[in-house]
Amino acid sequence: MPWKMLCIAVFLTAVIPLSPASGAENCRVCHREQLTGPHRAIGCSACHGDDRTTVRNPATAADRAARCVACHRGYDRLFDQAMTTRAPEQAFVAGTIGRTDGRFFATQCNGCHVRGCLDCHSGGHALSRPRDGICLTCHRGYFVGADYHGQAPREDAFRYQRGPQANGETFLPMLPDVHAEAGLSCGDCHSMASLVTGSKAAKRCTDCHRPDPRVIEHAIPAHLERLECYACHAAWAPQEYGTFWLRFTDSPRKQAQFGAVPHRDDYLKSAYLKKQDAPPLGLNAAGRVSPLRPEFILYLTDIRSERVVGQENRLLAARWKAYFPHTVQRGTVLCDGCHDNPRRFLLEPAVERLYRLRDDGLQLDSFWDRRGQRVANGAFLAPERIRKMAERTPAFTRSYLRKWKLLTGDAGGSSRH
Structure with a gap:
């Protein structure tokens, strides 16, 4: 009998993790995980604690990733920022469709938000720095990120859902x-320290x-x-001009009837019009001229x-947002693209309208007419300022002619280079 007790004692010593005071770990007796990457020299207890x-x-x-920030100090502040809280999106929903459906954000919008460090630093025990592909799991479709790689959202109709795919969505290939x-x-400009x-x-x-200056x-x-x-x-x-949400109750034929994009629960979503050209312009929060796009012109x-x-x-809602499209190129639009183009500043003349929205029951004269619309994080340019920009002053005429000479090869280099 004594020799049996001795064997049991030896066996338990081999498999039960030692106390932290012993300075050793027996985690891998049961767990076969192997750390690679920057954490490969760190013991299990540094992140997972001891056996108790x-x-x-x-x-x-x-x-708040307490174990991570024990070493990576200060990075728990990320959980207070929009990537985690999604406060702007929640506020938008609460003031619009959330008034009729208090669960809308949770059921339709809550898929992309940071739930922990591993959402970006993926790989389990093979932790690594995030690459663009990880960023694009959330920053895709209509949200800034996919455009950096030349991926534009396609029209919603099923016949347009073709071509290359990324993150389960087809996209229209554009110039990166x-x-x-x-x-x-992404990380070259968007560092963790800034986020x-x-x-x-x-x-x-x-x-x-x-x-x-040349x-x-x-x-x-x-x-x-x-x-x-x-x-x-x-x-x-x-x-995206005109974002339509259709909510169905006791309507089993919803998808066959409307041909829109199916969403969770009882919703379908579709868009009136999607464009991929030079965006309208307005003022951002700093008061500087910036591209605008519909945050959402939302219908229910x-x-x-x-x-x-x-x-x-x-x-x-008919709300616009000043933002930075990640589609930078060396060249620019011609002078007329801004200086004689009221539509680009959402002052479209009635005689130039192609879309008759009020006749279609959409409660706006035009998507490119600012009346009844606003910029959430900035403002539209004052009409007087736009009229002044359209004046053909001598300085404007000189620059305009010089631009055309450069483009036609009549003089020197070009602003395209």
Whole structure:
């Protein structure tokens, strides 16, 4: 009998993890995980605790990644920023469709938000720095990120759902950002240090680039003083005009009837029009001229038992957003693209309208008529300022002629280079 007790004691010593005071770990007696990458020399207990206080997921936002920030100090502040809270999106939903459906954000919008460090630093025990593919799991479709790699949202109709795919969605191939073509990744401009402070980027254009005064557009002081660089250098931008949500109750034929994009629960979503050209312009929060796009021009229709209840296509929001399209190219639009183009500033003349929205029951005169619409994080340019921009002053005429001579090869180099 004594020899049996001795064997049992030896066996238990081999398999039961030692106390932290012993300075050793026996985790791998049961767990065959192997650490690779930057954490390969760290013991299990540094992240998971000892045998009495084991933490299954030490990187979760639920406890602000307490184990991670024991070493990576300060990075728990990321859980207070929009990537985790999604406060702007929640506020938009709460003020619009959330008034009729308090669960809308949770059921339709809550898929992309940071739940812990491993959402970006994926790989389990093979932790690594995030690559662009990880960023694009959320920053895709209509949201900034996919455009950097030349991916534009396609029209919703099923016949357009073809071509290349990324993250389970088909996209329209477009010209990538010149920085993407040069091999720069998201992290080259969007560092962790900037994200935890709530900054959108760690670098501005002028941190790497200096405006060349030999370029016609750069030689005009008002351009450098009043415009964001990407107001001219964003080659294109995805724009969605008219976002329709259809809510169904007791309507089993919803998809066959409407042919829109199916969503969770009882919703379908479709868009009136999607564009991928040069975006409209307005003012951002800093008061500088910036690209705008519809944050959402949002309509809701309630359908019960195949019949519309209340107003069809009820307008819930007509909000625009100043933003930075990640579609930078060296060239710019011609002078007329801004200086004699009221439509680009949402002052479309009635005689030039192609879409008759009010006749279609959509409660706006035009998507490109600012009346009844607003910019959430900036403003529309004053009409008087736009009229002044359209004046053919001698200085404008000289620059305009010089531009055309450069483009036709009659003089020197070109602002395209």
